[in-house]
Amino acid sequence: MKVTFDDIKAAQSTIQDLILKTPCEISSSCSKLVGSDIYLKLENNQRTGSFKMRGAANKIASLSAQEKAKGVVACSAGNHAQGVALSASLSHVKSVIVMPETAPLTKVQATQNYGAEVILHGQSFDEAKEYAFQLADQKSYVFVHPYEDEKVIAGQGTIGLEIAEQVADLDTIIAPIGGGGLISGAAIALKELNPKIRVIGVQASAVDTMYQLYKTRDFKAPTHTGTIADGIAIKVPSRVMYEKFISRYVDDVVTVADGDVAEAIVFLLERAKSVAEGAGAASLAGVLTGKIKLGKRNCVLVSGGNIDLNMVSQVIQRGQIQRGRLSEMSVIVPDVPGSLSQLTKILALHKANILEVHHDRVKNSLALKETKIDFVIETTSHEHIQKIREALSQWGAKVQ
Template sequence: MLELRDVEKAYENIKDSIKKTPLMECKTLDEMLGCEVYLKLENLQKTGSFKIRGAVNKILNLSEEEKEKGVIASSAGNHAQGVALGARTANIPATIVMPETAPLSKVEATKSYGARVVQYGAFYDYAYQKALEIQKEEGLTFLHPFNDKYVIAGQGTIGLEILEDKKDIDIVFVPVGGGGLLAGVALALKSKNPNVKVYGVEASGAASMKKSLEEGKVITLDKCKTIADGIAVAKVGDVTFEIVKKYVDGIISVSEEEIAQAILFLLEKSKVVAEGAGATSLAGLLSKQIDVNGKKVCCVISGGNIDINNIEKIVNRAQIIQGRRIRFTVNLNDSYGQVNRVTEILKDHRVNILYLNQTRYNIDLDINEQKLSVVIECKDEASGQRVIDALRADGFKVKEK
């Protein structure tokens, strides 16, 4: 079992290779939740993620023989970049196996650090098995993304920094994938202050740690799917499992919708860009599964490497959930001015029209009817409902989607 001194030693090893990321207070969350909320912004870390901490600490602890062989790792993207940058700094050749579904931005970033990238499988665990095959074939040194004591100790340095900036923190929410971040942070926090409560937050579509703890042993999920690709892990580590079991106060799960809303909240209210995994800790806080009233709370925003192509989809989904983006159809009489009348009502209610499409080819329509498909953006769910009510009051047949 790792000890606090392992984390402290890791910090001495890596402090010149990483950024000490800020702990930012969020007044909006304070008012919403009745507590003090701080965001540990690892999205501002080198490579855009906490993963460089563990990767660099591991590389610094390799023997000369292990370095000469070259290194290989499997990763959904963030560990990949950490290993690639750490290996380049140490002048070691690196091979990274990434899932075929890894965001293009993470794949390209990993290549930019000089690593050879092999893409294989639908999610992390398949890439992991492929990496082991290549390791045996080529005699490389394998660097595990989470189930390694040096990696865990490196990630635990985040806990030291949190206490350095806010020694009286009460509760810390940490994203969970394979468990390396949670294990390291919990070990550091609890060793220095046993009164701190530490909660891991998983995506419900990849709740491998929660289910393992419930069954008292490491289990493998049959399927693993979430927009939080950085924590899409079907099987946690046996090392991380034991540390989490000892130090963590609980694991909570959040839905895809909650993660999407957390990403949008960080963008809008805090001007923070977080990937799905990075926003999961905030999703856990916002889910209100843990009583935080009057407490000093920290959410570890573990990474910001979100695929730019997915931001619009995620924001769109979050706004639909919140009732700020509404889709509906309006049946129109085949007569002059019908579309104009609809747009006049929308204008009167000061909503933004995102999409209009008019068709008469629909089996559900009467022969003299047309259908107008509409997407609007509004202030909130109530303002959207007022638009629907106004259209109906004007005689239009409206169907909400």
Template sequence: MLELDDVHEAVTPVSEVARRTPLAHSYTFSAMTGADVHLKFENTQRTGSFKVRGAANRVQRLDEAEREAGVVTASAGNHAQGVALAATRAGVDAVIVMPETAPISKVKATQSYGAEVVLHGVDYDEAQARAHEIEAEEERTYVHAFDDETVMAGQGTIGIEIMEDLPATDTVVVPVGGGGLIGGVATAVTAIAPDVRVVGVQAAGASSVADSLQKGHITEAAQVDTIADGIAVRGVGERTFPVVRERVDEVVTVTDAEIANALVLLLERGKTLVEGAGAVSLAALLADAFEYDDDETVVPILSGGNVDLTLLATVIRRGLVDQGRYVKLRTVLKDRPGALDDLLDILTDERANISAIQHDRTNRDVALNAAEVELELETRGEEHVEGLLARLREAGYEVELLV
């Protein structure tokens, strides 16, 4: 099983490609949770994710024959970029198989680091199957995204950095996909400071590690469904699972709504761009997914920042909806001059900012002398929305809240 010495041995090869990332206290999230929150900004890592650490450690350890044959891997995006950069730095040819659903931003970034990209399958597991075919056909070395002790050791260097920068740490909160990151981090942290708690966090729609721990053996999900594409894997690794089972205190799950809320708060309050997978650690803290004491020193790892801009726009809008800061509603007006003005006067008086209005006289469910109106409004929170709806209903409007 992976040991602390393996992680220490990874420090030098990792440092040749990756950078030491900041660990900083967050006044905002400390005030919101009551804990002493320090964020590990791995989203500022080269390639935008922690994955470059494990990739660098694995590629640096190839022998001459393996270097000549090249490497191949499968990834939804972050590991792809890590392997591409590490291989290019080492002068090794790399082929990366990515799911056809991979964000275009991650595909282009991987290509920009010098790798050949092959798009195949609907998810990571189908991409991985194709990568293994290429491995056999071209005799390349397969660089696993997580189920490899050398890769885990590289990821574990984050744990060493945390304990060096903040020895008073009580709890480290780690995003979990296949278990490579948490396996490495837990190995380092628990060996350096056995009393420190390690909590893993999965998306509820990709909870294979949590499910496997509950059942006592590795289980694989039939499918995954989450906005956190970086941790959307069907199953935990055979090498990572024993490490997680032995060294991780707890693995919890968070919903996509909770992930979106954390991502929006990190953007707005923390001035930090994090992808869904990178936000799950803070999401668990904000959602009280695990117990912690007041003033407990908690370190959520923000594991990556490679978010697709199209998804980001959707997540921001969803986060605003969940916070009561964006609503879409429908009502029916009498089709007469001034009817819309009367409605808008109420919205103005209630200080709701109108983003869009759609006015429809053709809906067959509406009387001939009436018009359906849909409005998109920027609001200030749930209490503001409730007050606004109450005011409209008092004025005689039948209002349907759409989002």
């Protein structure tokens, strides 16, 4: 495979009426936090909520009339599925998306709503992928690969052209890395325009196979692929992508823990008023953890925003706990009238908002005439929590 700067320029011309030019704005709060200018390229605002629309649109637009008449097939449980579905619909091309039977219903419905025929097959992504290959052979569909495709990579590379137009004199770009299509295309475009720019990839430490391949030229596939950044959880990384693009254009790859990604999601919600999925926020997590050597002007690519609402709730709660904005506190007090009233007075005096209260009088570790009361309270900081704990202890409660 070979992708040139001219290929990316041609892709930009091809898909300009099919995609949105997404914002690339400085984040004052993030810049102050890390001590360098941080711009956020908000590709989570793209059509279908992800950069995947770019590559899919360029690939489908490149098909011959005969290929378009036959239709396309892809395998995905997420953003690639929706990008292919909408791109195909806009070009009046039939699309078939194979998803594992375990795919979330919301993603199945979203892909169908964009016009695709969805086939549920197999219990894993690999089983679904094999079936998609079979359909491509049997029905003569064109298989749209999520990253191992020159047209797809060129389409993703249009992000690099946009960033260069929106922010001058960038020193560093930080992007999530999974299959490698996004970071490869963006790097080709940006390094053609500015050979000195550094390109940094970020992958989840739970599934860090591309990181391993980049660092050691080999990898060990994980037993489990569960991570909040599921969009970049590639169990078997592409050696083709590594050899042809990533080893040539990417300057470093770092990993981040799921907790770091959750923090980045909360940061984007609270400070940038922007919703990002795990894979989309991974690049910012790399910056916030201090693992990346930054320049004076840096761009963080927020690649997608398709996150399940239940996950958003869990992430927000976890983020509140880590920041001291939410606390679970257990106290053991005498089981007599007035104990709860005294506790709530102390919490009110310290301006803690009580969200939940639960009594436990039968726990084995409790003495007779003792009760354990569990509180979930809203607080302002870890210092605030400590002051509340001290006040409860001074009154006589055993704080756990």
